[in-house]
Amino acid sequence: MSSTSAILMNDTLHVLDNRRSLRGYDSRPISKAHKEQILHGMFRAPTAGNMMHYSVIEVADQKKKDKLVTTCDNQPFIAKAPLVLLFLADLQRWYNFFEYSGVPDVCRERGLDYVTPRESDLLLASCDALVAAQNAVIAAESIGIGSCYIGDVMENIETHREMFDLPRWVFPIALLCFGYPLREDRDDREKTPRFPPHFVYFKDKYSSVDNKDFETMLMSHYGQPNSFFDGAQNIGQGIYLRKTGSAFSAEMRRSVKVALKGWSD
Numbered sequence: 671m672s673s674t675s676a677i678l679m680n681d682t683l684h685v686l687d688n689r690r691s692l693r694g695y696d697s698r699p700i701s702k703a704h705k706e707q708i709l710h711g712m713f714r715a716p717t718a719g720n721m722m723h724y725s726v727i728e729v730a731d732q733k734k735k736d737k738l739v740t741t742c743d744n745q746p747f748i749a750k751a752p753l754v755l756l757f758l759a760d761l762q763r764w765y766n767f768f769e770y771s772g773v774p775d776v777c778r779e780r781g782l783d784y785v786t787p788r789e790s791d792l793l794l795a796s797c798d799a800l801v802a803a804q805n806a807v808i809a810a811e812s813i814g815i816g817s818c819y820i821g822d823v824m825e826n827i828e829t830h831r832e833m834f835d836l837p838r839w840v841f842p843i844a845l846l847c848f849g850y851p852l853r854e855d856r857d858d859r860e861k862t863p864r865f866p867p868h869f870v871y872f873k874d875k876y877s878s879v880d881n882k883d884f885e886t887m888l889m890s891h892y893g894q895p896n897s898f899f900d901g902a903q904n905i906g907q908g909i910y911l912r913k914t915g916s917a918f919s920a921e922m923r924r925s926v927k928v929a930l931k932g933w934s935d
């Protein structure tokens with residue numbers, strides 16, 4: 671599973687194997703034909719109950735792209751991406767339809783609770799949105815268009831709600847930037863490492879990593895760094911300080927907590 675040399679590859683597996691996040695884009699717009707291909711692949715994604723609990727906003731307005739740079743933890747490449755798609759977990763469409771269809775009335779007549787969206791629905795809708803997003807990523811990759819996720823769009827919920835007119839039961843789960851690569855040689859770039867599969871892939875039951883094995887797990891990721899972030903003593907401390915314990919993670923926690931209020935009882 672870790673080395674491709676022993677694996678029988680096909681065109682699809684090559685696309686999956688060669689994909690890397692792309693953060694530098696040629697300025698030319700995505701052609702109409704290519705955009706149609708990406709969106710077609712996206713819409714064919716599996717979706718829970720075939721209900722499409724997601725929506726996608728194409729962010730075409732340059733002012734909005736510029737603003738996303740700052741609201742998504744200062745990532746300037748967002749402003750330069752020719753195609754920016756915002757993936758939304760969306761229960762609003764169905765609940766508007768339920769109201770329109772008289773579902774509250776039928777529930778009352780039958781003595782049933784009329785249940786509005788809850789956290790479980792948000793998780794399921796987020797699955798739908800991300801599955802569609804990843805289909806778009808792979809469709810794009812297959813036609814030579816690179817992409818990068820921006821998870822930081824979960825931050826600053828108040829601003830993002832206002833920027834995109836998001837109603838209560840719509841949550842921005844991911845932003846995707848797309849563009850043609852700047853350099854023709856992008857396939858020469860080093861692939862990002864992954865943990866050895868046995869740390870992640872189990873049979874029949876969950877398996878925790880032994881403390882003594884953490885070093886092996888992380889070796890391919892970080893090698894033997896001479897210095898760690900912010901004076902940390904080891905990789906664990908360094909990663910925590912840089913990611914989990916950072917200001918952007920704190921903002922994400924705050925923002926998601928605010929957003930979740932609309933989804934609980």
Ligand SMILES: Cc1cc2nc3c(=O)[nH]c(=O)nc-3n(C[C@H](O)[C@H](O)[C@H](O)COP(=O)(O)O)c2cc1C
Pocket residue numbers: 689690691692693745818819820821822844862
């Ligand atoms: C949910 C999610 C959120 C991400 N958010 C960001 C982001 O905000 N900025 C960024 O530059 N990359 C982001 N990435 C890309 C990851 O950093 C990247 O996938 C990872 O480093 C592995 O590299 P690769 O995609 O080139 O294999 C995100 C990826 C995922 C799946």
